[in-house]
Amino acid sequence: EVVEANNRIRELEADERREIIVILTEFSKLVRPHVDDIIYAYQLLAEIDFIRARAEFARLTNGIEPEVSAKPVVDWITAKHPLLWLALKKQDKPIVPLDIMLTKDRHILIISGPNAGGKSVCLKTVGLLQYMLQCGLSIPVSERSKVGIFADIMIDIGDEQSIENDLSTYSSHLLNMKNMMKQANENTLLLIDEFGTGTEPQIGGAMAEAVLNQFVKKHAWGVITTHYQNLKHYADSHDGIANGAMLYDRHEMRPLFQLAIGQPGSSFAIEIARKTGIPDEVIREASDIVGSDYIQSDKYLQDIVRDKRYWENKRQNVHQREKDLEKTIAKYEEEIKELAQKRKEILRQAKEQAQELLKESNRNIENTIREIRECQAEKEETKRLREELNAFKEDVSEIDTKSADDLIEKKMRQIMERKERREKRKKEKKENAGKPTTIGSKLPTPSALAEQQTFCVGDNVRMRGLTTVGTVEAISGKEATVIFGDVRTKVKMSRLEHTTKTPETTQPATFGISKETRQTIDSHKLNFHQD
Structure with missing residues (x-):
């Protein structure tokens, strides 16, 4: 079954x-x-x-696509390691961005500084972001950054010793150095961590310096971390290579994870050993072994880094204040420009209003002159009205958008005063419009003019319609004794008017009256009517 x-x-x-x-x-x-x-x-x-x-x-790492050049370029502003940033973000910790710049004149950067100070992170940031860029990924840098393309990216990070291949730590580093020297050129980016370590320090430092010299000759680009003093001195004394330091706060005994290019950094070995609890006796003995010269030079180096950090902060503060000042100046300049534009517009409108007022006043004055002519008024009155009209025209024409404010205010005040007088005369004219009158009553009579003005002994006067100037000698009732040259005569005050001219005493009285004046006097005598 x-x-x-x-x-x-x-x-x-x-x-x-x-x-x-x-x-x-x-x-x-x-x-x-x-x-x-x-x-x-x-x-x-x-x-x-x-x-x-x-x-x-x-989007997760705030990556962008910066300006890319076909040639090697490293000018990164506020670069961040994306994985480190994401890890710190989960812990609510800030990340310190790096500013890294390599040029043709300084194409290799030697980074020194304390252990756990961020040297390897800086190295890995450069390598990872450059590789991400050449794989087509956006990288977390500032938009002002500039990047380029490298033909080769060669890395020597960590301990690759192998029991199978019988490789020690130092021999694995030497194998990488051999491949780098063989492959390196002006389009190669080298990333080497703890350059020259793994063997006796003195020979390791010498070998590292010789290899570094080959990289410089081949114009390779690179970022190298080290603790060796001879490499720091080499970077100071050779072209094409620069020192960089990871900053450390000596007072708080903590790394700042900030890269400062231009000066080498101290390893802060004594300070870190004291922080970890190593007995002072051991630290003093180590200081005696290494010698006072090394301790002093390291101390001087720390002081230089501290001072550089202080002045760098000052420079950044000054730069920020300059930016704020530039913004404030630009704002004020814009406001001044806007105010000037508004001022021009207001003055343009005021000028248009003044011109309109001029036209209206011109019409009224012409009407007045026509009425004067119709009423056979004297020529001097017509001349005076025309002079006022011309003065008014000049006041309006002098108004300009480029004039000083006080001058503009003065001219506008004069125009407004004339306008008020014109409105007052118009109002009086309307009030008298209902009263019976003749054409001749539109103008003041000589007696009315006499009542409006008073004369005193010594006043310079002239007879209406005449040009000869005389001086009042005596006043009796409505008559005044006036001396015209050498002639003394009694004249009714209604026929006199004030003048600013002075009598001509150098000529005889017989020549003080012109032919035109004689004709005017004869005309008045013929048309004389007794009151």
């Missing part, structure tokens, strides 16, 4: 396999005509997924 049941199971499994084959065959027949489209869609989905993944990672 068991054998028969088992055979039945085998038959059913065979039937199942045959049915699967039939289904797959039929399905393949349906799919086969669309294989090319399916493969294209598969590749398209993969590319879309890749683009979306890059976009999501860029």
Whole structure:
């Protein structure tokens, strides 16, 4: 019974396999005509997924696509290690961005500083961001950064000793150095951590200096970390290479993770040993062994780094204040420009209003002059009205958007005063409009003019319509004794008017009256009517 049941199971499994084959065959027949489209869609989905993944990672790390050059360029501002940033963000800790710049004149950077001070992080940041960039990923740097492309990126980080290959720590480093020297050129980026370590320090430092000299000759670009003093001195005394230091706070005994290019950094070995609890006796003995010269030079180096940090902070504060000042100046300049524009617009409107007032005043004055002529008024009155009109025109024409504010205010005040006087005369004219009057009553009579003005002994006067100037000698009632030259005569005060001119006493009286004046006097005598 068991054998028969088992055979039945085998038959059913065979039937199942045959049915699967039939289904797959039929399905393949349906799919086969669309294989090319399916493969294209598969590749398209993969590319879309890749683009979306890059976009999501860029959004996650605030990555951008900076200006890219086909040649090697490293000018990074506020560069961040993306993985370190994400890890610190989960812990609510800030990350310290790095400013890294390599140029053709300084294409290799030697970074020194304390242990756990961020040297390796700086090195790995350069390597990771450069590789991300050349893989087409956005990198977390400032938009003002400039990046380039390297043909080779060669790395020597960590301990790659191998029991199988019989490689020690130092021999593995030497193998990497050999490959780097063979491959390095002006399009190569070298990243070397703890350069020259793994053997006796004196020979290790010498070998590292010789290898570094080869990198400089080949114009390779690189970032190298070290503790060796001879490499720091080499960077100071050779072209194409620069020192950099990871800053350390001596007072709080903590690393700042800030890169400062230009000066080497101290390893702070004594300070770190004291912080970790090493007995002072051991520290003093170590200081005696290394010698006072080394201790003093390291101390001087620490002081230089401290002073550089102090002045760098000062420089940044001054730079920030200069930026704020520039913004304030730009704001004020814009406001001044806007005020000047508004001022021009206001003055333009004022000038238009003044011109309109001039036109209206011109019409009124012309009407007055016409009425004077119709009433046979004296020529001097007409001349005076015309002079006032011309003065008004000059006041309006002098208004300019470039005039001083006090001058503009003075001119506008004069115009407004004339306008008020004109409105007052118009109002008086309307009040007298209902009274019966003749054409001749529109102008003041000589007696009315006499009542409006008073004369005193010694006043310079002239007869209306005449040009000869005389001096009032005496006043009796409505008559005044006036001396015209050498002639003394009595004249009704209604026929006199004040003048600013002085009498002409150098000529005889017979020559003080012109021909025109004689004709005017004769005309008045003929038209004289007794009151």
